[in-house]
Amino acid sequence: xxxxxxxxxxxxxxxxxxxxxxxxxxxxxxxxxxxxxxxxxxxxxxxxxxxxxxxxxxxxxxxxxxxxxxxxxxxxxxxxxxxxxxxxxxxxxxxxxxxxxxxxxxxxxxxxxxxxxxxxxxxxxxxxxxxxxxxxxxxxxxxxxxxxxxxxxxxxxxxxxxxxxxxxxxxxxxxxxxxxxxxxxxxxxxxxxxxxxxxxxxxxxxxxxxxxxxxxxxxxxxxxxxxxxxxxxxxxxxxxxxxxxxxxxxxxxxxxxxxxxxxxxxxxxxxxxxxxxxxxx
Amino acid sequence: xxxxxxxxxxxxxxxxxxxxxxxxxxxxxxxxxxxxxxxxxxxxxxxxxxxxxxxxxxxxxxxxxxxxxxxxxxxxxxxxxxxxxxxxxxxxxxxxxxxxxxxxxxxxxxxxxxxxxxxxxxxxxxxxxxxxxxxxxxxxxxxxxxxxxxxxxxxxxxxxxxxxxxxxxxxxxxxxxxxxxxxxxxxxxxxxxxxxxxxxxxxxxxxxxxxxxxxxxxxxxxxxxxxxxxxxxxxxxxxxxxxxxxxxxxxxxxxxxxxxxxxxxxxxxxxx
Numbered sequence: 001x002x003x004x005x006x007x008x009x010x011x012x013x014x015x016x017x018x019x020x021x022x023x024x025x026x027x028x029x030x031x032x033x034x035x036x037x038x039x040x041x042x043x044x045x046x047x048x049x050x051x052x053x054x055x056x057x058x059x060x061x062x063x064x065x066x067x068x069x070x071x072x073x074x075x076x077x078x079x080x081x082x083x084x085x086x087x088x089x090x091x092x093x094x095x096x097x098x099x100x101x102x103x104x105x106x107x108x109x110x111x112x113x114x115x116x117x118x119x120x121x122x123x124x125x126x127x128x129x130x131x132x133x134x135x136x137x138x139x140x141x142x143x144x145x146x147x148x149x150x151x152x153x154x155x156x157x158x159x160x161x162x163x164x165x166x167x168x169x170x171x172x173x174x175x176x177x178x179x180x181x182x183x184x185x186x187x188x189x190x191x192x193x194x195x196x197x198x199x200x201x202x203x204x205x206x207x208x209x210x211x212x213x214x215x216x217x218x219x220x221x222x223x224x225x226x227x228x229x230x231x232x233x234x235x236x237x238x239x240x241x242x243x244x245x246x247x248x249x250x251x252x253x254x255x256x257x258x259x260x261x262x263x264x265x266x267x268x269x270x271x272x273x274x275x276x277x278x279x280x281x
Numbered sequence: 282x283x284x285x286x287x288x289x290x291x292x293x294x295x296x297x298x299x300x301x302x303x304x305x306x307x308x309x310x311x312x313x314x315x316x317x318x319x320x321x322x323x324x325x326x327x328x329x330x331x332x333x334x335x336x337x338x339x340x341x342x343x344x345x346x347x348x349x350x351x352x353x354x355x356x357x358x359x360x361x362x363x364x365x366x367x368x369x370x371x372x373x374x375x376x377x378x379x380x381x382x383x384x385x386x387x388x389x390x391x392x393x394x395x396x397x398x399x400x401x402x403x404x405x406x407x408x409x410x411x412x413x414x415x416x417x418x419x420x421x422x423x424x425x426x427x428x429x430x431x432x433x434x435x436x437x438x439x440x441x442x443x444x445x446x447x448x449x450x451x452x453x454x455x456x457x458x459x460x461x462x463x464x465x466x467x468x469x470x471x472x473x474x475x476x477x478x479x480x481x482x483x484x485x486x487x488x489x490x491x492x493x494x495x496x497x498x499x500x501x502x503x504x505x506x507x508x509x510x511x512x513x514x515x516x517x518x519x520x521x522x523x524x525x526x527x528x529x530x531x532x533x534x535x536x537x538x539x540x541x542x543x544x545x546x547x548x549x550x551x552x553x
Contacts, residue, residue, distance in 0.1 A: 180340055181370050184358050185435075186387050195383065199374040276374045276415045 064246040072246040073253065081235070082254070089220055089231040092148070096155025097216040101209060104160040108167025108208070112201070118168070129161040133219045137226055151223045158219035162211035170204025171197060203274055210266045217259050232258075285351055286316040286438035286471035288337065293346035295332055295497075305496030306332050310346070312490065312499065314473065316438075319465055321486030322475045323525065329497025330475045334441045337473070338364045350439065360387065363437035367444040369424040371416040377427050378403065378412040384435045402430040405464060422453035429464065439471040446481065455513070458484055462510055483522045484511055491528050501528055 053065035076082040111118040133154050140150045182196050224233025239247030293310040296303050307329045314320050324330045335341045339358040348355050371380045381399045406426040432440050446454040465472050476482050482489045493500040507517050
């Protein structure tokens with residue numbers, strides 16, 4: 001055996017070498033195909049809806065035709081009602097989600113790093129987290145009033161639960177083998193946190209934040225439906241009270257679209273920040 | 282220059298306490314390892330050979346007797362003692378060079394010197410050009426090369442190897458055994474290799490320490506008086522291998538085969 005070392009060609013995994021353009025094209029094609037598959041069901045529902053309203057199987061007052069809902073959407077956009085209400089809603093989510101995420105990360109990290117803290121807090125946390133946003137609203141109205149702080153608290157709680165649970169799990173699931181490596185190289189607490197705990201728990205933190213934002217958006221709609229005079233949820237209640245089902249359906253479309261947009265953008269961020277997680281291509 | 286890297290085990294005894302019962306894992310271990318020596322430790326599963334390394338690296342302080350490095354009783358982990366685990370234990374979120382750099386987190390080197398020594402050690406293990414690769418892009422053998430570079434980069438006095446090639450395929454393993462022999466000769470540091478592969482133990486070791494289980498004891502020590510670099514096909518090695526295998530008697534058919542090292546309850550307890 002010679003002392004010079006040469007790696008066999010087979011020793012070098014294919015993905016290290018540059019991707020060929022044909023591979024790239026294949027991947028884009030696959031992605032496009034996925035989007036097409038995802039659109040099949042919504043398009044079928046839209047078709048059924050169109051046929052139903054065209055034949056007036058259901059009264060147009062109860063199920064307005066797609067064209068009317070589209071018209072309402074454009075009117076909402078042109079009058080500025082959509083933008084102003086959406087802006088209020090987004091601000092509420094941003095505040096509530098921000099507070100919930102910060103508290104959730106701290107709470108989850110504390111419980112994850114200390115069994116004692118977990119023993120003290122986790123059962124209570126678990127019990128309180130079972131109560132849905134709806135259950136908190138009457139109590140919170142009595143304590144902090146019906147203003148913005150109540151809404152932000154409800155949204156914050158909704159975001160807090162998944163963020164806390166996933167942070168806790170993420171830290172708990174770090175393989176003890178990694179901690180041993182840190183011990184062998186005599187890492188201090190700061191190094192252990194910065195070099196091992198945070199990066200190892202990051203995928204789980206991301207999952208928590210993603211769920212947190214989705215839950216925050218859902219809680220927003222609930223809280224605005226029940227106790228608000230502005231915002232996208234209020235627009236929906238307003239439509240229902242006026243028996244303008246086109247307005248209700250238009251807000252349903254907007255809420256769904258924004259929710260999807262939020263989730264997709266976070267997923268995109270996740271794949272970009274956690275490139276090392278790609279196990280195989 | 283006074284040679285550093287002398288490791289002494291003096292009457293080392295280790296017990297585990299499981300459900301109120303006391304299990305003797307190691308008993309009466311006495312072993313003197315000279316600076317720059319390569320010592321192989323072989324034994325069937327559950328003979329406490331990996332436990333012995335865990336004590337020597339300092340991940341477990343709960344034992345009786347003394348383990349001395351250059352005359353001083355070891356306490357906790359130390360940058361003077363490096364280890365390569367059976368699994369590579371690379372951090373998947375770090376590149377190859379960052380993983381090797383982990384070992385230098387607490388070194389006194391300047392960042393320039395660090396970069397230089399990392400590059401040198403990656404070259405030593407034959408991974409020049411893979412500095413920026415992530416662990417998911419590496420094969421098992423390449424990952425273990427990175428782990429060896431990480432174990433060596435802070436220039437420990439002694440490197441402990443805990444079945445480092447146990448999970449690799451036969452060809453990669455043979456290749457890395459030759460590499461390790463070359464690296465040991467280049468670096469000149471003390472190495473202790475724990476393995477269940479007798480051929481590997483004999484090929485690499487100046488001495489082969491044979492352990493027997495329940496409780497883990499040293500059964501016999503065999504000198505391998507063949508100069509390095511050694512050829513795998515050397516007849517003298519084959520004779521010594523047969524000698525070592527004879528110590529396992531009828532056992533060697535089953536207990537020494539890697540495939541027979543199933544993951545029973547005991548393996549979880551005593552492995553790493």
